[in-house]
Amino acid sequence: MEAGEAKSKKAGGSRLCCICNQRRPVLKRPKTLQQICRECFYEVFEEEIHQVIVGNRLFKSGERVAIGASGGKDSTVLAYVLSELNRRHNYGLDLFLLSVDEGITGYRDDSLETVKRNEVQYGLPLQIVSYKDLYGWTMDEIVKMIGLKNNCTFCGVFRRQALDRGAALLKVDKLVTGHNADDIAETVLLNILRGDIARLSRCTSITTGEDGPIPRCKPFKYTYEKEIVIYPLLLNPLFHFPKQLFNCQQKIS
């Protein structure tokens, strides 16, 4: 069936979910435009991510996997969904939360509180690595020194290396990040505009860095950002997000 043509059936004057045909739809799915109920949305959302993981052979049983946890919506949902799927489908993974504290007052300190709550809620061990400990500078101190211009470039490079250093401390086999389909589309467009052919050819890969210190995977490669936002809202009150994280401009892909 064409995505846009998906229709929920009517029974007794009210529409029914076009997947189960039993319950009232609560949303029009951004990815397929199907009108579906809450239960079917959870099921298709999680099942699609499971199929991406299995279809792309992202993990092997027994692997130690760190989840890059910024405390933002994507990595928070990723930590929750991945730990659920690991249990449900017996992936046999040892999961960890890995956070980088850039030392940005009023931004990362708030979001780290979210990650600390997730450590307890999801029962995943948390490792925090900070710019101050690794490099002797916080981002606040760097900004004081160089000003606001170009500081995202420093931060992106430092964060990438900090994630590698944290992954080494945890002795993990892989690092997963919450990059989603919208992030990847954005990166493709940026690389086209910059004329960066080398980055353009690798920025859509689901796994990168296989020749570096630690391979990185993006289990949300095909997941729409809107659906990542909807998922915890329907699952409320399990999720807590600091509002300012929705505005972060910096991408580390």
Ligand SMILES: Nc1ncnc2c1ncn2[C@@H]1O[C@H](COP(=O)(O)OP(=O)(O)OP(=O)(O)O)[C@@H](O)[C@H]1O
């Ligand atoms: N400080 C950090 N510590 C650990 N992982 C991070 C950090 N910042 C980013 N990441 C990882 O990189 C991914 C993409 O980075 P991005 O800057 O888009 O994240 P964000 O907007 O801060 O939060 P999120 O993507 O989780 O909503 C995140 O989903 C997360 O997996």
